[in-house]
Amino acid sequence: MILTYITYFLAAFVATFGFCVMYNVPTRTILASSISGAFGWLVYYIIALQFELVLFIGAGAASFLIAFLSQWFARRYKMPVIVFAVPAIIPLVPGSSAYSMMRSFIEGDSEAALLFATETFLVSGAIALGLSLNSGLFQVFSSRAFGRREKRYLP
């Protein structure tokens, strides 16, 4: 059981690390991004696959956690949030279901294709919602703490 979690953690860590290098993330923040990516996937795995709740909730909670960690790292390293958030949501993004959807369409299996399409749009909607929910909360609470601030749309 514990071994499964460790395996998934390491796999998500490595996957995020690979995309960090691909996206040319500043060298000193690669570890932080990879750790938040790994924790995000772990949350997604536990909620969506272990407790078998709907994918939407799992992906939303995971991306919310990633956004939260990214905000924290962004303050610590004094860098914009996307440096941490963009690589970290890579394990969650529905690239594989987008590909499976198109492949099923091409092979003529429209039913499977529609299933994959629903999954693609729900998961990416959930990720976007989780990220913007976090930045909304962040703005509400930080504007009081730091005095008047110009509104802006964080990721």
Next chain:
Amino acid sequence: MQQQYTVAKIVDICVEAGRVMLENGAETYRVEDTLYRIAKSYRLENINVFVVPTALIITVQGDDGQDYTELLRMNDRNTNLEKVSMVNDLSRQLARKPLPPKKVREKLSNIINTPTNFTRLQRNLSMALACGGFTLLFGGSYMEVLPAFIAGGLGHYLFEVVKNWTNVSFFAEMVASFFIGMLSFVFVRIGFGLDLNIIIIGSVMSLVPGMAITNSFRDLMAGHLLAGVAVLAKALITAGAIGIGIAIVLAFL
């Protein structure tokens, strides 16, 4: 208050900053926000910025009531988060203390000429590692990690090579995914790896536009409908190209 620098120069540096950000994969709302801030820090009035993934328009009004507009057409995009973060830092610096446009231009060209942190070999190796990791995440066993590592890494290398040779859109994706499909099939045939589907899905993760789909949803939710729909369409066509490449292989099994 009298403007210290000519408006045209300021608009110029805004466009240049926007070009660097868009080229390196910043989301459209971030580009609009940053350009607005840069123009605002020089105390310009009536700033309007419009950014879609392929173009950028900025209009500001000078002290004399004259409008200045510049349009930039964008073609090529890749992702380099370090440069995006550097331009972001620059815009914050300008908000604190506006520098002369000449100096800003120098700083921007410094940012453009910053070399990437990693060599091409390192990038390809790390993509291969990521592909290996993805097989585990999609429910594969340890048997599938090494085949996906090899197929994903070589596939991504081929993708970069073909992309440099030709400018036909989506051709590189198709060739690379065809190659990945063939290689995975050969691996499974000779008993190196068990589940063909898992190996293929893990290996094509270096090509699929998952990031683009998520970004398009973020753009849509931020109210940038045009940019969101454009990015989504491109992502779907990319996924289609990869699907065609794999489907060709599987059709002849």
